[in-house]
Amino acid sequence: MRVRPFPLRTKLVLSFLIVIIIGGLLSLSFGSRLVKNTLIDQAQAKVKHDLAAAWMVFKEKLNDIKEIVRLTAESESVKEAIKENNKDTLLKYLCRLREENGLDVLTLTDHKGIVIARTRNPEVIGDDQSQDEIIKWVPQRGVLAYPQIVCREELIKEGKDLADQAYMEFIDTPKAAPRPENKETNGMMLKAASSVVDERDNHLGILYGGILLNRNYEIVDRVKEIVYKGEKYKGRDKGTATIFQHDLRISTNVPNENGERAIGTRVSKEVNNAVLVEGNPWIARAFVVNLWYITAYEPIKNIDNKIIGILYVGMLERPYIDTTNQVMLTFIIIASLCVVLLLVILYFSTTRITNPLQKMVVATQKISAGDLTHKVEVSSKDEIGYLADSFNQMTADLKAANEKLIEWGKTLEKKVEERTKELTEMQAHLIQSEKLASLGKLAAGIAHEINNPLGGILIYSHLLLEDLDKNSPHYENLKKIVKETSRCKDIVKGLLEFARPKEPEMTLIDINDIVERSLSIMERQALFQNIKIKKTFASDLPKIVADSAQLQQVFMNIILNAAEAMDGNGILTLSTSFNGSGTFIEVKFSDTGHGIKEEYKKRLFEPFFSTKEVGEGTGLGLAISYSIIQKHEGTIEVQSQLEKGSTFIVKLPLKKEME
Ligand SMILES: Nc1ncnc2c1ncn2[C@@H]1O[C@H](COP(=O)(O)OP(=O)(O)OP(=O)(O)O)[C@@H](O)[C@H]1O
Numbered sequence: 001m002r003v004r005p006f007p008l009r010t011k012l013v014l015s016f017l018i019v020i021i022i023g024g025l026l027s028l029s030f031g032s033r034l035v036k037n038t039l040i041d042q043a044q045a046k047v048k049h050d051l052a053a054a055w056m057v058f059k060e061k062l063n064d065i066k067e068i069v070r071l072t073a074e075s076e077s078v079k080e081a082i083k084e085n086n087k088d089t090l091l092k093y094l095c096r097l098r099e100e101n102g103l104d105v106l107t108l109t110d111h112k113g114i115v116i117a118r119t120r121n122p123e124v125i126g127d128d129q130s131q132d133e134i135i136k137w138v139p140q141r142g143v144l145a146y147p148q149i150v151c152r153e154e155l156i157k158e159g160k161d162l163a164d165q166a167y168m169e170f171i172d173t174p175k176a177a178p179r180p181e182n183k184e185t186n187g188m189m190l191k192a193a194s195s196v197v198d199e200r201d202n203h204l205g206i207l208y209g210g211i212l213l214n215r216n217y218e219i220v221d222r223v224k225e226i227v228y229k230g231e232k233y234k235g236r237d238k239g240t241a242t243i244f245q246h247d248l249r250i251s252t253n254v255p256n257e258n259g260e261r262a263i264g265t266r267v268s269k270e271v272n273n274a275v276l277v278e279g280n281p282w283i284a285r286a287f288v289v290n291l292w293y294i295t296a297y298e299p300i301k302n303i304d305n306k307i308i309g310i311l312y313v314g315m316l317e318r319p320y321i322d323t324t325n326q327v328m329l330t331f332i333i334i335a336s337l338c339v340v341l342l343l344v345i346l347y348f349s350t351t352r353i354t355n356p357l358q359k360m361v362v363a364t365q366k367i368s369a370g371d372l373t374h375k376v377e378v379s380s381k382d383e384i385g386y387l388a389d390s391f392n393q394m395t396a397d398l399k400a401a402n403e404k405l406i407e408w409g410k411t412l413e414k415k416v417e418e419r420t421k422e423l424t425e426m427q428a429h430l431i432q433s434e435k436l437a438s439l440g441k442l443a444a445g446i447a448h449e450i451n452n453p454l455g456g457i458l459i460y461s462h463l464l465l466e467d468l469d470k471n472s473p474h475y476e477n478l479k480k481i482v483k484e485t486s487r488c489k490d491i492v493k494g495l496l497e498f499a500r501p502k503e504p505e506m507t508l509i510d511i512n513d514i515v516e517r518s519l520s521i522m523e524r525q526a527l528f529q530n531i532k533i534k535k536t537f538a539s540d541l542p543k544i545v546a547d548s549a550q551l552q553q554v555f556m557n558i559i560l561n562a563a564e565a566m567d568g569n570g571i572l573t574l575s576t577s578f579n580g581s582g583t584f585i586e587v588k589f590s591d592t593g594h595g596i597k598e599e600y601k602k603r604l605f606e607p608f609f610s611t612k613e614v615g616e617g618t619g620l621g622l623a624i625s626y627s628i629i630q631k632h633e634g635t636i637e638v639q640s641q642l643e644k645g646s647t648f649i650v651k652l653p654l655k656k657e658m659e
């Protein structure tokens with residue numbers, strides 16, 4: 001079988017594979033994006049909430065400071081000490097309170113804003129704080145608490161160590177916006193201030209306190225602890241929080257490369273623009289120090305609503321990316337398994353289709369090569385099965401039609417053969433008849449002309465013979481003349497008989513009788529003495545209409561020929577019968593003589609055809625018989641085998657009525 005470059009199975013498998021691969025790739029890319037987006041969106045929403053929690057911690061701390069400052073300002077001890085101008089007591093009292101409450105700064109001014117007691121740095125007093133952005137509002141607005149940028153000079157006043165704590169050199173940070181400075185000397189403080197008033201509402205002074213946020217990790221660590229519960233991913237904190245002073249990390253738990261807190265690093269440029277420049281929150285992924293985080297940033301504002309920094313919380317993006325990848329990997333494995341399974345199923349199902357088709361191709365080839373017995377063996381109960389059944393049915397029909405055709409061809413051939421034989425026979429008969437007719441005319445003419453002179457010769461030679469003495473030397477010669485002349489007369493008579501046969505005198509006769517009579521006449525001759533005669537006559541032979549004398553002449557001719565062929569020694573079988581359908585009577589004469597040569601068979605019925613010595617036979621016997629039987633609308637057939645014998649069959653139509 002010729003294999004095409006792309007067999008059906010390859011085509012099917014390829015088209016399925018293309019669909020699966022395209023579908024797989026599309027769902028993989030959409031799926032991964034969907035999973036990633038869903039996970040990251042959820043994380044982002046969580047971070048947004050975390051930022052709110054961070055604000056709570058941040059504000060709680062601010063509130064704590066506010067409460068401490070308020071309660072301290074309201075304490076009678078402070079009021080009395082101010083009134084009594086008891087500075088030592090006041091300082092001691094405030095120092096204790098600052099330490100107890102963990103404040104970095106707790107300072108008291110008089111009612112004009114001049115510092116009278118500075119707990120962290122008691123030596124430095126007398127400076128004017130009345131223009132401080134928070135303190136200046138206290139007389140009107142009471143207790144206030146805000147984040148605030150405190151410049152280095154002020155920090156030094158509060159304590160040199162605080163100024164040092166705030167001092168920070170910038171660390172180069174990838175993606176940060178460039179800045180002309182390279183260090184920060186100011187600090188960011190959570191600061192609260194409250195008026196100190198006596199019972200008669202006299203303004204005694206202002207108490208302010210606060211904590212410096214730079215390098216103070218209490219808030220960010222608390223946020224990390226509350227919100228993220230110290231969760232770690234591959235050794236790193238999953239959640240982080242940071243307080244920025246402008247764009248600078250002053251308090252953070254985001255680690256740098258060495259795993260230390262990344263203070264001194266700065267926020268990325270895009271977050272800087274969004275939060276510090278435009279004042280919007282940033283809730284998206286961001287590059288934090290050296291890694292990508294899912295983040296939330298919001299500006300920290302001072303009492304004048306100016307942006308002074310940023311509060312940030314963020315979660316490592318890596319765990320979510322890894323989860324996405326893991327989900328996608330699982331998906332790919334499942335999809336690959338499905339593809340393999342599908343290919344196996346496809347292989348078997350295409351085999352179920354292509355195998356019967358291949359069988360059918362082989363079958364068509366066999367059928368076209370002429371083998372109509374070939375059958376397609378397909379047992380499936382589907383369309384292919386139906387196709388195979390129809391195919392087999394078609395082959396069977398084709399075979400039947402072919403057989404009919406062959407049969408018909410044979411019948412036709414036989415018919416043509418029969419017809420040709422009939423035609424040849426008819427033609428032979430015609431030729432024979434024509435020949436006989438023309439010969440008859442010629443013979444009749446000659447016979448007629450010589451009959452009369454011959455008659456004269458015979459009469460006169462007889463008269464002469466009667467008159468002549470027997471001892472005369474001419475007597476024997478004259479006798480020979482008479483004998484030969486009468487032979488001539490016989491020949492002429494035969495010729496005339498043949499050429500102008502008498503019309504048969506038809507009567508109803510019994511053929512068995514005629515045969516019997518012919519035989520009894522012949523039997524007496526010496527030639528028949530050593531011939532054994534067998535007779536099988538049909539007893540119920542119907543009578544027919546015929547000329548008995550003429551038929552007797554025919555039968556005698558045939559019987560004589562047979563005896564001559566056997567040279568007077570052999571078996572002569574005579575039989576009569578009539579055929580089943582009853583259309584003719586058959587008379588058979590079989591001898592055991594020398595038989596007839598093939599080339600003579602055609603000429604037997606010609607006048608003057610004889611194999612006998614000249615003078616022995618005229619060769620008119622069968623010619624006359626033929627013309628008689630023809631007149632009776634019958635036939636004479638000859639069958640012969642050399643040295644074995646011959647059979648002459650005379651068939652006569654079964655006419656029972658006279659015409
Ligand atoms: N039964 C037979 N067996 C063999 N040859 C035969 C037989 N009958 C006829 N013939 C052949 O057919 C020839 C023609 O026969 P047909 O009777 O016409 O003439 P004939 O017998 O030769 O002469 P005639 O009958 O005039 O004496 C014969 O010479 C003989 O050769």
Ligand SMILES: [Mg+2]
Pocket residue numbers: 557560561617621622
């Ligand atoms: Mg003869």
